[in-house]
Amino acid sequence: MTVDNPPVHSVPTRKHTALPKARTLVEALPWLTRHHGRTVVIKFGGNAMVDDGLKSAFAQDVAFLRHAGLRPVVVHGGGPQISAQLERLGLASEFKAGLRVTSPEAMDVVRMVLAGSVQRELVGLLNRHGPLAVGLTGEDARIMTAVKHYAEIDGERVDLGRVGEVSDIDTGAIEALLDDGRIPVVSSIARSAEDGHVYNVNADTAAAALAAALGAETLMVLTDVEGLYADWPHSDDVISKLTASELEELLPELSSGMVPKMEGCLHAVRNGVATARVIDGRVQHSILLEIFTDEGIGTMVVPDDPHDPLDTDAPHDSENEPEETAT
Numbered sequence: 001m002t003v004d005n006p007p008v009h010s011v012p013t014r015k016h017t018a019l020p021k022a023r024t025l026v027e028a029l030p031w032l033t034r035h036h037g038r039t040v041v042i043k044f045g046g047n048a049m050v051d052d053g054l055k056s057a058f059a060q061d062v063a064f065l066r067h068a069g070l071r072p073v074v075v076h077g078g079g080p081q082i083s084a085q086l087e088r089l090g091l092a093s094e095f096k097a098g099l100r101v102t103s104p105e106a107m108d109v110v111r112m113v114l115a116g117s118v119q120r121e122l123v124g125l126l127n128r129h130g131p132l133a134v135g136l137t138g139e140d141a142r143i144m145t146a147v148k149h150y151a152e153i154d155g156e157r158v159d160l161g162r163v164g165e166v167s168d169i170d171t172g173a174i175e176a177l178l179d180d181g182r183i184p185v186v187s188s189i190a191r192s193a194e195d196g197h198v199y200n201v202n203a204d205t206a207a208a209a210l211a212a213a214l215g216a217e218t219l220m221v222l223t224d225v226e227g228l229y230a231d232w233p234h235s236d237d238v239i240s241k242l243t244a245s246e247l248e249e250l251l252p253e254l255s256s257g258m259v260p261k262m263e264g265c266l267h268a269v270r271n272g273v274a275t276a277r278v279i280d281g282r283v284q285h286s287i288l289l290e291i292f293t294d295e296g297i298g299t300m301v302v303p304d305d306p307h308d309p310l311d312t313d314a315p316h317d318s319e320n321e322p323e324e325t326a327t
């Protein structure tokens with residue numbers, strides 16, 4: 001056999017086995033083009049971190065986004081992990097208006113669990129894929145500054161202890177890491193400029209504030225339900241898309257962990273973020289499904305008047321999907 005006459009039968013066989021993979025990659029091309037260079041803030045909820053397989057898949061997805069040219073920022077939760085540690089130490093754990101009542105002793109535990117345990121684990125998983133992840137808390141380089149937060153329950157102002165809301169954000173350190181090709185992994189703890197104490201900030205609230213301050217394209221919240229249920233807990237109909245005004249009307253009816261999540265989504269889209277999505281973190285590779293396919297899952301919140309329709313049309317609105325790329 002000469003080089004000029006290769007065996008013709010071997011060429012189609014090789015092509016055949018590689019083709020499905022090539023098609024999958026090419027199908028992602030319009031989405032890759034759309035999202036290239038955009039910042040995506042991903043909130044990984046403690047309830048979605050249910051097993052090692054899901055955590056590894058999460059890290060693969062985030063590393064994939066980074067290698068695909070997006071700028072992912074991770075903000076993580078850890079509510080169940082904090083509760084377990086408080087219980088081990090015999091410290092009380094109570095939630096009011098979806099937020100943990102946090103004594104100074106509990107605050108030490110919150111900080112230890114979020115920054116010392118959950119964040120370290122995620123950084124470790126991400127760094128299996130290269131020298132990518134850098135862990136921070138809101139305290140570092142004053143990324144987040146807090147003020148004490150009071151809840152309002154039945155018209156009453158309620159003191160939750162060391163619970164903070166974000167009063168100021170300095171994105172400098174995060175931007176520098178992103179420009180350097182790193183993946184910032186942020187724990188939702190912030191120091192107050194007023195009293196110098198460290199405060200426990202709900203991770204949804206922190207992620208939303210960061211997404212708005214960074215001018216992110218998308219805020220993606222991974223949790224342990226399929227999305228926002230229209231009539232929870234009576235039905236499992238997921239609201240697939242809603243505008244900021246529609247969400248604002250729904251807010252008073254929401255309960256528990258959905259309150260800070262949806263308030264965060266509203267804050268994000270009212271402050272320049274093109275889409276805020278609540279998706280099921282229990283589905284492996286839910287991030288990739290949401291970003292790179294037309295199988296949009298979960299709930300998407302969009303501004304009332306999106307300034308860039310391209311940002312909000314996919315994947316929950318199939319009429320306006322990116323154009324097919326010729327294969």
Ligand SMILES: Nc1ncnc2c1ncn2[C@@H]1O[C@H](COP(=O)(O)OP(=O)(O)O)[C@@H](O)[C@H]1O
Nearest residue numbers: 045046047223224225227228229232255257258
């Ligand atoms: N309308 C709703 N739709 C979906 N989940 C809801 C709704 N209202 C309350 N929830 C509760 O909110 C929870 C998610 O919030 P949370 O427990 O704080 O999760 P995470 O740790 O991911 O932040 C769900 O598991 C569900 O129990």
Ligand SMILES: CC(=O)N[C@@H](CCC(=O)OP(=O)(O)O)C(=O)O
Nearest residue numbers: 045046077078079099100202203
């Ligand atoms: C004030 C407040 O409630 N802080 C949260 C911070 C962690 C968090 O938000 O974790 P998830 O995203 O897993 O719920 C807490 O102490 O549980």
